[in-house]
Amino acid sequence: MSAESAKTAGFVFAALVLVTAAAWIEPGVVTPEAMSDEGEPLFPNFRDVMDVKAIEVIAYNEDQATATPLKVEFRDGKWIMPSHYDYPADARDRLDKTAGALLGLKKDLVISDRLEDHAKYGVIDPLDMKVASLTGRGKRVTLRNGRDEILADVILGKPVEDHPGYRYVRLPGRKRVYGVKTAADPSARFEDWVEANLLRLSPSRIRKITINSYSIDETLGRVTNLQRVEATRDGSDWRVAGTRKVSIGAIRRAASALASIRIVGARPKPRTLAEQFREGKVEMTLEAVMSLRRRGFFLTPLGRLFANEGEMVVETDRGLVYTLRFGEIVAGAGRAAEGSSGQDKGAGSAAAETGEQNRYLLVTVHYDPKVRQRYGGPAGGERTARFLSRKFSGWYYVISGEDFNKLRAW
Numbered sequence: 001m002s003a004e005s006a007k008t009a010g011f012v013f014a015a016l017v018l019v020t021a022a023a024w025i026e027p028g029v030v031t032p033e034a035m036s037d038e039g040e041p042l043f044p045n046f047r048d049v050m051d052v053k054a055i056e057v058i059a060y061n062e063d064q065a066t067a068t069p070l071k072v073e074f075r076d077g078k079w080i081m082p083s084h085y086d087y088p089a090d091a092r093d094r095l096d097k098t099a100g101a102l103l104g105l106k107k108d109l110v111i112s113d114r115l116e117d118h119a120k121y122g123v124i125d126p127l128d129m130k131v132a133s134l135t136g137r138g139k140r141v142t143l144r145n146g147r148d149e150i151l152a153d154v155i156l157g158k159p160v161e162d163h164p165g166y167r168y169v170r171l172p173g174r175k176r177v178y179g180v181k182t183a184a185d186p187s188a189r190f191e192d193w194v195e196a197n198l199l200r201l202s203p204s205r206i207r208k209i210t211i212n213s214y215s216i217d218e219t220l221g222r223v224t225n226l227q228r229v230e231a232t233r234d235g236s237d238w239r240v241a242g243t244r245k246v247s248i249g250a251i252r253r254a255a256s257a258l259a260s261i262r263i264v265g266a267r268p269k270p271r272t273l274a275e276q277f278r279e280g281k282v283e284m285t286l287e288a289v290m291s292l293r294r295r296g297f298f299l300t301p302l303g304r305l306f307a308n309e310g311e312m313v314v315e316t317d318r319g320l321v322y323t324l325r326f327g328e329i330v331a332g333a334g335r336a337a338e339g340s341s342g343q344d345k346g347a348g349s350a351a352a353e354t355g356e357q358n359r360y361l362l363v364t365v366h367y368d369p370k371v372r373q374r375y376g377g378p379a380g381g382e383r384t385a386r387f388l389s390r391k392f393s394g395w396y397y398v399i400s401g402e403d404f405n406k407l408r409a410w
Contacts, residue, residue, distance in 0.1 A: 042105040042169070042180060046143065046151040052099040054144040056083075059188035060126035060137040067126045067137075070188040074146075081193065087266045087395070090195035094187070099143060101184035102152045109160070109179030111168060121177050122157035123170035140172065141186055156184060191264045198261040198397065199363070200388065205316040206255050207375045208232050213244065213310040216298060223306055257406035258314060258322075264358055265330070265398030267295070277393035280366065295360040295396050296327030307362065312407065317377025319367050320385050326408065327360035330398050359404045361397040365389055 053074040060067050071083040072095065079089040089095065111121065118124045119136025126137045138155040145151055157168035160179045169180045187193070211229040216222070229242030231251040238251050269277065270291050276282045284301055292299055296308035307325035314322040367385035399407075 037107055038110045040107050042107055042154065042171075042178070043102065043152040045149075046103060049096065049099045049103055051145045051151060052143045053146040054142075054148070055095065055098055055186070056140075056142040056144075057098075057186045057188040058126050058140040060139070062135055062137070065134045068188045070190065070193065072193060081190070084190055085266065085268045087190075087194070089193045091193045094193055098141075098184075098186040101182060101186070102141065102143060102154070105180050105182055105184075107178045108166065108181050109163075111160075111177040111179050113175050113177075115175055117177060118170065121168035121170075123155045123168055123177055125155055125172055138168075138170070139186070139188070141184070156182075189264075190266075191262050194263060196262050197259055198263055199258060199322060199365075200384070201259045201314075201316065201320075201322070203255045203259045205318060205377070206233065206258065206314060207317050207371075208313075208315040209251060209254060210313040210315075211242070211244075211246065211310065212313070214306070216306055216308065218298075254312070254407050257403060261361075261399060261403055261407075263361075263397045264400050267360075267396040267398070269394055269396060274394040277364065278390060280389075292362075294328075295362075297325060297360075297362055305362070309359070309404075309408065315368075315371050315375075316381070317372065317375035318379075318381030318384070319369055319372030319377060320365060320381050320388075321368050321371060322363065322365045324407070325362040326404065327362060327396075330358040330360060357401045358398050359401065361399045361404075363392045363397060365392060 054071065055073075056069065056071045058067050058069045069083055071081060072079055072089045073082050075086075079092070079095060080086045081089050111117075118131075119133050122136050122138050124131050124133060124137040126140055128137075138157040140155050141152070142150060142154075143152040153172055155170045155172060157170065157177070160166035160168055163179060163181075165183065166179045166181050167184075168177055169182075170177050209231045211231075212226065213229075214226040215224045217224060227242070227244040229240065229244050229246045231238050231240045231246070231248075238248050240246055240248055240251060268274070270287055272285070273282070273288045273291055276288070282288060282299060282303055282305070284299055284303070289299055292305070298306045300306070305325060307327050309326035311323060311325045314324070316322075365385055365388045367382040369382075372381055
């Protein structure tokens with residue numbers, strides 16, 4: 001071997017030693033060879049949004065060090081939330097948007113193969129109990145098909161610096177972090193997946209609001225200090241009369257709030273009690289009394305319902321008559337999620353951000369042809385009342401303290 005060849009061989013050997021040492025010292029560093037998957041599909045088996053039959057979103061709250069799960073599933077011809085007592089998922093546009101945002105994503109940028117970088121990029125699995133860090137956890141989103149096969153499963157992290165529209169992501173169980181161009185940011189908040197207008201009511205249809213406020217002697221089961229206020233729409237304004245002073249401004253705010261009630265949680269009534277509400281006659285059984293009382297509602301032997309914080313009766317020109325009863329503060333309001341242990345599931349996501357206390361709401365509705373005749377409204381109210389009565393009969397609703405304060409005009 002010539003001196004020049006020996007010299008060249010020495011350089012090659014030295015380079016190999018350096019590369020080997022670098023790999024040993026920093027095993028997670030991305031090398032050009034390891035970047036071979038850059039540009040490939042992130043979810044090669046996910047090709048059609050219509051294949052998605054289940055969506056699970058798990059968000060992490062660093063302030064409270066808790067993971068909030070939400071699952072939406074297509075079952076028996078409808079979308080429901082198994083994570084929230086199988087409550088109907090009404091926000092069809094959000095379902096499509098969530099699934100669509102993950103379709104066709106690519107591994108645009110290979111960022112790192114270092115486990116130590118996961119917290120920095122915000123891609124620690126929110127459910128990973130083996131990692132001690134309470135910060136740097138991302139949002140995990142999983143899509144499944146009707147055979148419970150995973151179509152997409154990803155941990156969404158922080159936005160990528162100097163790359164607008166890009167986000168750090170990681171596939172669960174893998175070390176590699178990618179930068180992916182995506183606007184995906186699915187919500188794990190119950191209220192974002194349900195109908196924004198619980199009562200399906202327009203303020204222009206409201207003709208009369210009656211407010212019944214009173215005190216309940218829970219020991220003796222008596223109602224005292226009963227006061228009544230009636231607000232009647234007179235053209236574009238309101239006339240208010242009654243035993244308690246309520247401003248027209250408060251009535252206007254309440255009327256507007258009635259058309260935008262977005263519930264932040266729901267609890268199922270016992271099956272027998274739900275059937276009785278559906279039939280419009282609640283019997284005074286031990287199960288009914290205890291279920292209602294726990295939530296701040298009281299049933300008399302004659303079947304009359306009262307509530308801790310009073311009630312509101314709303315008449316519309318279509319003949320629909322709603323009764324809203326305001327009950328007890330929801331136990332565990334905040335970010336607590338109610339599971340099998342009995343904590344409050346999805347009851348307090350709004351309260352956690354606003355500092356307001358969530359409260360139970362009991363809603364009933366019926367059709368009164370005399371009311372429609374009095375106000376000369378359009379037809380169709382009877383059919384709507386039947387639909388809403390079936391919908392309301394099975395649930396105790398939970399509303400935010402903010403909505404409660406708007407509705408409680410007295």
